Amino acid sequence: MRFWTSALRYTKTDMLAADNISGGARIVDRRQWARKVHILSAIFLALTAVISLASGPTGTSLWSALIKIVTEEPLSTLELIVLRDIRLPRLILGIMVGAALAVSGVVMQGLFRNPLADPGLVGVGAGAGLGAIFAIVLGGLVPLWIGNLIGNALIPIAAFCGGWLSTIILYRVSTRRGRTSVATMLLAGIALGALAGAVSGILVYMADDQQLRDLTFWGLGSLAGATWSKVMIAGPLIALAIIGSLFLRRGLNGLALGEATASHLGIPVQRLKSGSILIVAAATGAAVAVSGGIGFIGIVVPHLLRLATGPDHETLLVNAALLGATLLLGADIISRMIIAPAELPIGIVTAVLGAPVFLWILLRRRGLVDM
Amino acid sequence: MIKAQSIAVKIGGKPILHGVNFQAKAGEVTVVVGPNGSGKTTLLRAITDEVAWNGHIQINDRDIHDYKSWELAAVRGVLPQTATLAFPFTVIEVVRMGLLSGIHSTTDTLAEQALARVGLAGYALRFFQELSGGEQQRAHLARVLCQVWEPVVDGVPRWLLLDEPVASLDIGHQLLIMDCLQNFAARGGGVIAVMHDLNLTAMIADAVTIISGGQAIASGAVEDVFTDQSLSTAYHCQLRSNTLPPKHSAFILPQTASLA
Numbered sequence: 001m002r003f004w005t006s007a008l009r010y011t012k013t014d015m016l017a018a019d020n021i022s023g024g025a026r027i028v029d030r031r032q033w034a035r036k037v038h039i040l041s042a043i044f045l046a047l048t049a050v051i052s053l054a055s056g057p058t059g060t061s062l063w064s065a066l067i068k069i070v071t072e073e074p075l076s077t078l079e080l081i082v083l084r085d086i087r088l089p090r091l092i093l094g095i096m097v098g099a100a101l102a103v104s105g106v107v108m109q110g111l112f113r114n115p116l117a118d119p120g121l122v123g124v125g126a127g128a129g130l131g132a133i134f135a136i137v138l139g140g141l142v143p144l145w146i147g148n149l150i151g152n153a154l155i156p157i158a159a160f161c162g163g164w165l166s167t168i169i170l171y172r173v174s175t176r177r178g179r180t181s182v183a184t185m186l187l188a189g190i191a192l193g194a195l196a197g198a199v200s201g202i203l204v205y206m207a208d209d210q211q212l213r214d215l216t217f218w219g220l221g222s223l224a225g226a227t228w229s230k231v232m233i234a235g236p237l238i239a240l241a242i243i244g245s246l247f248l249r250r251g252l253n254g255l256a257l258g259e260a261t262a263s264h265l266g267i268p269v270q271r272l273k274s275g276s277i278l279i280v281a282a283a284t285g286a287a288v289a290v291s292g293g294i295g296f297i298g299i300v301v302p303h304l305l306r307l308a309t310g311p312d313h314e315t316l317l318v319n320a321a322l323l324g325a326t327l328l329l330g331a332d333i334i335s336r337m338i339i340a341p342a343e344l345p346i347g348i349v350t351a352v353l354g355a356p357v358f359l360w361i362l363l364r365r366r367g368l369v370d371m
Numbered sequence: 372m373i374k375a376q377s378i379a380v381k382i383g384g385k386p387i388l389h390g391v392n393f394q395a396k397a398g399e400v401t402v403v404v405g406p407n408g409s410g411k412t413t414l415l416r417a418i419t420d421e422v423a424w425n426g427h428i429q430i431n432d433r434d435i436h437d438y439k440s441w442e443l444a445a446v447r448g449v450l451p452q453t454a455t456l457a458f459p460f461t462v463i464e465v466v467r468m469g470l471l472s473g474i475h476s477t478t479d480t481l482a483e484q485a486l487a488r489v490g491l492a493g494y495a496l497r498f499f500q501e502l503s504g505g506e507q508q509r510a511h512l513a514r515v516l517c518q519v520w521e522p523v524v525d526g527v528p529r530w531l532l533l534d535e536p537v538a539s540l541d542i543g544h545q546l547l548i549m550d551c552l553q554n555f556a557a558r559g560g561g562v563i564a565v566m567h568d569l570n571l572t573a574m575i576a577d578a579v580t581i582i583s584g585g586q587a588i589a590s591g592a593v594e595d596v597f598t599d600q601s602l603s604t605a606y607h608c609q610l611r612s613n614t615l616p617p618k619h620s621a622f623i624l625p626q627t628a629s630l631a
Contacts, residue, residue: 113457
């Protein structure tokens with residue numbers, strides 16, 4: 001007993017000493033650095049946006065157009081069409097899609113507590129892909145009046161519906177008595193993905209040469225078909241999803257400790273899970289619908305940021321939106337310029353540039369990745 | 372006061388607790404002991420609403436079902452037996468998660484103080500996964516302390532519900548944490564801890580409940596509960612309880628079969 005009481009006195013002394021040490025300067029940690037990254041990313045995004053507006057195969061100069069606007073000189077028809085109807089919607093779509101994919105990646109990885117998760121896992125990708133393939137291969141069978149009503153939007157609408165449908169199925173399968181099992185969802189997502197792959201295979205088998213080409217291009221993704229109507233359709237959904245994701249940031253942090261501990265911290269875990277899935281389905285569904293299957297952004301951006309600024313969702317979500325938009329715009333500029341006037345599918349650019357950089361970072365910071 | 376009446380829990384169809392009555396008073400450290408698989412942790416998990424249970428549970432004279440999740444988080448912090456962590460968070464980031472209930476404004480100072488309280492001052496910027504098991508356990512405890520830092524708020528006591536808080540700690544840190552718990556109780560808060568170490572329990576507990584075979588077989592003050600008979604019955608082996616000066620605290624000595 002005497003030993004214990006004296007040990008207690010020692011530990012108390014330790015405690016007092018510890019109090020004195022921590023009573024001094026405030027800890028400078030990654031949060032402050034992450035906030036600086038907010039500003040840096042915003043600057044980079046703005047620069048990339050200007051470059052994106054200024055570059056294109058027609059040689060239309062943004063600078064001269066700006067001078068004309070300032071001096072109130074009328075723009076030429078070509079400048080008007082290129083800048084207002086081609087480059088500007090493409091720029092905005094690129095920002096939206098990049099942000100949507102990166103934020104979806106962050107939310108999915110937070111929800112599954114797994115750095116390998118991406119929106120494909122909740123079936124959005126597979127379902128949207130299947131919807132698009134249906135539209136491309138069997139689009140001719142759609143009654144004429146529906147075709148007239150929706151015009152060129154058949155593929156986006158089909159992709160969006162496919163994404164949502166598969167998400168709803170998956171959510172129903174993995175939710176029992178009001179509780180969603182994340183593990184069941186992961187496994188069911190793999191099963192559903194395989195099924196969607198098989199059905200896609202049958203449709204690809206049925207497709208003719210032109211349809212095959214369309215399928216390939218859709219699968220690799222592109223912002224080439226950007227129009228104001230696409231921006232109007234996808235914009236509100238993506239904006240709502242990204243704003244909504246900001247409400248999940250504390251919950252996603254707590255979820256890193258496991259569902260039980262998160263609920264002890266007062267986080268409404270079931271609402272957090274439903275909200276996350278809804279947000280990913282909306283953001284990814286809308287992004288895939290308007291730009292096709294652009295890979296890599298959803299997994300690379302969250303990883304890069306976690307390595308650079310830490311996994312705190314307080315700052316991760318905003319940074320992911322900014323960096324995702326910047327990277328996609330950058331990839332889009334390259335895809336437009338590299339074989340101009342033709343265009344490379346953007347998915348190829350994101351993979352060719354992203355994969356080696358990603359590998360290099362993984363090799364350098366392997367220790368952190370294993371955590 | 373935390374009051375649990377007729378708590379019955381089945382897990383996978385198998386009954387784990389059979390109508391357990393349990394109570395813990397604010398201002399006291401209440402320890403739940405019992406052999407492996409007796410239902411100690413399950414009782415704690417019923418009180419934290421982690422498992423489906425039948426019966427009645429009240430926290431501070433209010434039915435647990437009447438609390439919203441954030442209200443519960445504001446009155447009680449829970450330290451599970453094992454807590455995992457995804458992603459490379461630093462220690463201070465983990466401790467800050469305890470502030471989710473959004474009560475405190477001076478968050479960083481508090482997180483640092485909580486770290487210092489568990490003997491982890493200077494560990495704030497280390498990666499959580501790089502800490503040893505015992506250090507991780509203390510970091511989690513700091514997170515829980517952050518959640519209910521002031522033991523009494525507006526006259527309402529707050530609670531620490533801890534499942535084996537010192538299981539992987541050395542004796543010095545065990546005493547540090549015990550001191551921390553006693554301090555919390557002395558300032559008006561309530562502590563319920565599930566423990567294995569009977570001597571440590573005897574040293575710090577104001578009240579003890581022995582759970583064995585899914586039932587509470589004894590509860591009350593240490594000297595009343597830690598009898599040779601109740602301990603030997605609970606643990607299915609010969610144990611002898613004695614007391615030592617200066618405070619005549621109980622200590623438990625295992626007896627081999629031949630000595631008994």
